[in-house]
Amino acid sequence: MAEKAVLNAEGLTAWLGQVCSRSPVLAPVKRGRASFAFEWIKDPADVRLDYVRTILPPKQAFLPSREPLLSVRRDMRATASVSGDPFVLFGVHPCDLMAINQLDWSMLRRHNIEDPYYLARRKAATIVAVNCFPDKYCFCTSVGSCDTQEGADVFFTPVLSGFMVETLTERGAALLEGAKLREASAEEITAAEAFSRQKRRRTVLRLNAEVAELPGLFEKRYESEVWGSTARRCYSCGTCTNVCPTCFCFDVRELADLSLETATRWRQFDSCQSVDFAIVAGGHNFRGDRPDRVRHRWFRKFVYLNREYGKAFCVGCGRCTQQCTASISLVDVANSIIAEAKERVA
Amino acid sequence: MTTSLVRTFPERGGDRLYAPHPARILRIEKLTDLETLFEVELAGKRELNHQPGQFVQVSVFGYGEAPISVSSSPARRGSFELCVRNMGGLTAALHRFGPGDTIGIRGPFGNGFPMHCMQKMDCLMVAGGIGMAPLRSVIQTILADRDQYGRLIVLYGSRTPGDILFTDEIASWQADSRNEILVTVDREAPGWDGHIGVVTTLFPLVKVNPKAVATALCGPPVMYRFVLAELNAMQVPERQIFLSLERRMKCGMGKCGHCQIDDRCVCTDGPVFTAEEVRSIHESI
Numbered sequence: 224m225a226e227k228a229v230l231n232a233e234g235l236t237a238w239l240g241q242v243c244s245r246s247p248v249l250a251p252v253k254r255g256r257a258s259f260a261f262e263w264i265k266d267p268a269d270v271r272l273d274y275v276r277t278i279l280p281p282k283q284a285f286l287p288s289r290e291p292l293l294s295v296r297r298d299m300r301a302t303a304s305v306s307g308d309p310f311v312l313f314g315v316h317p318c319d320l321m322a323i324n325q326l327d328w329s330m331l332r333r334h335n336i337e338d339p340y341y342l343a344r345r346k347a348a349t350i351v352a353v354n355c356f357p358d359k360y361c362f363c364t365s366v367g368s369c370d371t372q373e374g375a376d377v378f379f380t381p382v383l384s385g386f387m388v389e390t391l392t393e394r395g396a397a398l399l400e401g402a403k404l405r406e407a408s409a410e411e412i413t414a415a416e417a418f419s420r421q422k423r424r425r426t427v428l429r430l431n432a433e434v435a436e437l438p439g440l441f442e443k444r445y446e447s448e449v450w451g452s453t454a455r456r457c458y459s460c461g462t463c464t465n466v467c468p469t470c471f472c473f474d475v476r477e478l479a480d481l482s483l484e485t486a487t488r489w490r491q492f493d494s495c496q497s498v499d500f501a502i503v504a505g506g507h508n509f510r511g512d513r514p515d516r517v518r519h520r521w522f523r524k525f526v527y528l529n530r531e532y533g534k535a536f537c538v539g540c541g542r543c544t545q546q547c548t549a550s551i552s553l554v555d556v557a558n559s560i561i562a563e564a565k566e567r568v569a
Numbered sequence: 570m571t572t573s574l575v576r577t578f579p580e581r582g583g584d585r586l587y588a589p590h591p592a593r594i595l596r597i598e599k600l601t602d603l604e605t606l607f608e609v610e611l612a613g614k615r616e617l618n619h620q621p622g623q624f625v626q627v628s629v630f631g632y633g634e635a636p637i638s639v640s641s642s643p644a645r646r647g648s649f650e651l652c653v654r655n656m657g658g659l660t661a662a663l664h665r666f667g668p669g670d671t672i673g674i675r676g677p678f679g680n681g682f683p684m685h686c687m688q689k690m691d692c693l694m695v696a697g698g699i700g701m702a703p704l705r706s707v708i709q710t711i712l713a714d715r716d717q718y719g720r721l722i723v724l725y726g727s728r729t730p731g732d733i734l735f736t737d738e739i740a741s742w743q744a745d746s747r748n749e750i751l752v753t754v755d756r757e758a759p760g761w762d763g764h765i766g767v768v769t770t771l772f773p774l775v776k777v778n779p780k781a782v783a784t785a786l787c788g789p790p791v792m793y794r795f796v797l798a799e800l801n802a803m804q805v806p807e808r809q810i811f812l813s814l815e816r817r818m819k820c821g822m823g824k825c826g827h828c829q830i831d832d833r834c835v836c837t838d839g840p841v842f843t844a845e846e847v848r849s850i851h852e853s854i
Contacts, residue, residue: 292587295589295628295630295673296630297630298591298671299589299592299628299630299671299672299673300591301588301589301673303585303588329824330824333823333824334822334823334834334837335581336581336586336822336823336837337582337583337586338582338586338824339583339584339586339587342582445851471826472825472827473819473824473825473826474819474825474827475587475633475634475819475820476633477632477633479631486630486631488587488633490825493825493826495826501827503816504635504654504656504660504815504817505656505815507789507790507815509816509830509852510852515852522851523829526832527829527832528832530832531832
């Protein structure tokens with residue numbers, strides 16, 4: 224059982240100051256009028272835990288949008304730049320935490336192959352998660368991510384006077400050394416327990432089917448007209464995959480240095496929505512048509528990886544819908560498919 | 570999966586996972602206007618230890634990597650062969666290379682053709698264009714252990730006579746009366762007195778016992794659709810038909826997402842699948 228205590232608002236700022244002096248901290252800060260972003264913290268007072276979602280997910284801490292894999296010499300001797308300096312990832316919401324668990328599977332366990340770059344950063348991270356209330360784009364209750372604690376070292380639940388703090392790992396306990404924790408009152412314990420119920424009540428957006436049913440329902444509507452009508456609105460811009468906390472596809476490119484003696488091999492995010500994603504050497508494109516690419520995204524989230532991993536590869540964070548340049552709603556499209564599939568069964 | 574061989578994937582993790590192994594080009598042989606055969610030796614006398622149908626990631630300095638299937642039999646020790654079509658970019662750069670030049674190799678990757686499923690069976694190989702490159706590895710494996718296999722039937726379709734790969738070697742296969750090797754080109758051409766028509770037009774020329782035949786296919790997606798229809802009409806069970814799928818693999822290890830089809834990765838679950846599997850996989854061919 225995790226130890227529970229309370230850290231009040233002043234105590235939090237003081238403790239964050241100590242944490243920042245010990246190691247780099249990646250935490251949400253206010254970016255624009257109503258937007259937030261994970262940034263490396265210079266002043267602990269900048270950290271904001273009252274955010275709903277950040278523009279980009281915290282996966283950048285483990286899987287940067289662009290990173291060097293190798294320095295390759297002309298004689299093909301290659302040096303791998305694998306490194307992971309200890310850092311604290313602070314203020315992660317349960318949905319993004321679940322996404323990190325899914326990335327752990329895809330990058331470290333899938334096909335029994337361990338990606339060394341991801342592993343180094345993942346091992347170097349201490350994660351503090353914080354529970355949250357939803358807005359109109361959130362649907363974590365539909366994909367099982369609203370109560371995720373797995374993967375966190377410390378878990379915060381907002382209570383009136385500050386945060387109920389649960390220490391989940393030894394690494395978390397070490398991080399909390401020096402924090403002015405006090406025993407929780409009976410009211411605070413009750414409030415923390417009520418938090419999850421309130422969160423569920425306030426989450427109005429939902430998928431109209433259970434995660435386990437989705438592969439079967441989607442398969443029935445593989446040829447649905449919904450993919451075509453969605454594709455007519457889609458620009459294939461790739462914003463949805465860029466902001467997705469579970470998308471992990473990448474491209475590998477090599478750039479020679481000016482000396483032409485060494486080259487750097489990079490990997491960078493790639494998007495299955497780009498027209499050339501599935502093209503092969505002979506020019507055949509397995510998803511050259513936009514409806515096929517649109518369908519691929521929904522199938523990958525709710526069918527393919529769901530079947531392989533046992534959970535949807537969507538954590539209900541709402542980023543792709545909020546930031547879609549064509550205002551396409553992931554949930555609306557999914558629910559149209561679900562409705563069509565159920566209608567045909569009935 | 571029943572079709573999978575024991576994978577010989579060299580690494581499971583570690584800092585060298587994405588690092589190529591230096592290799593030297595020993596010999597090149599220009600096969601056609603577009604295709605060249607490269608004989609390659611890994612540095613440090615390392616053996617590739619591949620299976621027929623597996624592929625490697627070939628590194629060319631300044632260009633990065635491209636997935637290329639191994640074209641020689643594992644029975645050959647000390648070196649292996651890659652048949653590469655000049656498609657621009659990395660493959661064009663590779664075509665400027667010669668003996669003594671250095672490239673990088675990662676792999677082998679993928680499952681390869683299940684040779685154990687072909688033993689004691691009649692072996693029907695259907696190749697389209699550069700699909701002959703990986704199938705040559707299978708054919709050489711059969712020929713190296715000839716008594717373990719039944720009849721060897723090769724149906725090979727090329728666009729023009731000038732596009733036919735391994736012409737001398739094919740002639741040596743044809744010289745053995747135990748093998749039935751049929752080659753066709755798509756259209757009439759000067760100097761060509763052989764068969765004319767797409768590869769499926771060779772099917773009526775061979776008689777096979779559908780129960781006793783194992784089939785390996787390699788070619789473009791359009792060929793698969795027509796050949797599978799033909800094999801279906803011949804009542805060859807789908808589990809005895811093995812196809813190699815082409816995708817644009819960037820990592821070879823099921824991480825980059827490029828070769829994901831349905832819930833499989835072509836690089837780790839394939840590239841060889843049975844016709845039964847292919848039927849149930851969306852967008853496979």
